[in-house]
Amino acid sequence: MRRGSLRPKNEIASAIKLPRKIITYRFTTTQKNIMPKQTFFNLPDEKRSQIMDAAIDEFAEYGLENASTNRIIANSNISKGSFYQYFEDKQDVFDHVMTMLTEEKIAFFEDKQPSKNNLDTFEYYRWLIKTGMEFNSTNPSLVQAITRVLLVEGQYYGKHFEKYREQSTQALKVMIEQAMQRGEMDPSVDMELAIMVMETWNNALVSYFLKEGLKQDDIMLWVRSPETQEKIDKLLYIMEYGLRKTESQFEATA
Amino acid sequence: MRRGSLRPKNEIASAIKLPRKIITYRFTTTQKNIMPKQTFFNLPDEKRSQIMDAAIDEFAEYGLENASTNRIIANSNISKGSFYQYFEDKQDVFDHVMTMLTEEKIAFFEDKQPSKNNLDTFEYYRWLIKTGMEFNSTNPSLVQAITRVLLVEGQYYGKHFEKYREQSTQALKVMIEQAMQRGEMDPSVDMELAIMVMETWNNALVSYFLKEGLKQDDIMLWVRSPETQEKIDKLLYIMEYGLRKTESQFEATA
DNA sequence: ATATAATATGACCTTATGGTCACATGACCA
């Protein structure tokens, strides 16, 4: 079976990049009710990132529900009054953290390309996951903060976070559609199911990254180590081919 | 390939049953520091379950971290003083909720048997999952309370909950070992990986159950519906055989 | 009936939360 030259990259990349306009929009316009408030963006860079660092650490450690504005304030050397001059409330802060992650992720993927360029969908997915891991190791606390809130609290305080989830689901959908058109996907698998499977593994791998990676001295080194890479490969291999020993495997080892 | 008559059931059942002794032990002895305190067990049944119902609802809605003893007290018609006469703190209450779940699950599985009895490991796993779902629908709030705390908060406040997780991991391990010995498992898959895969799907399915099931009027009916059953089947099929279209599938549809 | 032990109670304590507000400080322009 001949496969046409592979271009899931472009479609997916554009799906991922979609929010970009919205983000720049945020910063260039003088919206009233877009949060955080303008005052915050007028702040000197250093002070602004001091605040965001404190917020990120807070969310990473306590999640959104249990994050304390008092603690964020204490850890960022601003007064309570200022905090409420910058933000509406902590959800507002979180939204901005989320924006930061989106921006940084987009910037990170901007100049990345799979080394080969005839990847099929599964190979591309693997590249996405691995590159995502690379990104994660550039800013683990940010990733932890977001993951914790979206994956964990988001499950239960659903509605407020749906907008975020939908975004990443959309990119997956594009990818899966292609896989189906190209006949790479088991035809008995429908879209909804495929999304669930791939999201589940994506989440599981990010959770694994956070759980194991944060124990390491050098998280980047750990991600790049052959052991970690092999683990990812194996897991995704199982996603593709399943746990069960198939007939061909059986004959090979019989 | 001939398979010997299947008896994963017994080993797994015994692995699952393992905690039983510990539980009965709790109730029959007059331990000082085993919580909840003896006073609690002296309570009339009705009052006791009134308290536990309130606690379960609280944990199901707020998790452990955000559960409020004050609210539990208010919803169970006992005074604050009494609460602290029964329990050390809310963790203590949670431990008892966990014990209840374990007990009820064991009791539920006690008289259950797969209808066929020559199941291989994957078929048996599917039976386990489905029967587990049946159990879940008998007491969804209890399951939700525990799941929420273990799966969600447990990920981050790890150490305190490890004892619980280890328990279920142990049962899986026994099952996987058998699958490997019988040559049902892809030989390139090692134990650690297999555990991760099966745990991940178990968790994903329970999460799915809670998210979708709790929307339903009759959760038991929903679980037993052909649609839900098919969804479970399909998902576990993917776990076994993977997402990718294999050569044999390709030829069948080419 | 009385003494003793077990249980029940809610006022009260400290600590922390999210949020407000009157005022202080600084920057820029007339």
Add this chain to the structure above:
DNA sequence: TGGTCATGTGACCATAAGGTCATATTATAT
């Protein structure tokens, strides 16, 4: 210099948290 507007500040508020404790009530045994 005086005035205006943006920014910064922390004391203060109501609310709720987990937890204690002196006292009141009830059971049990003598």
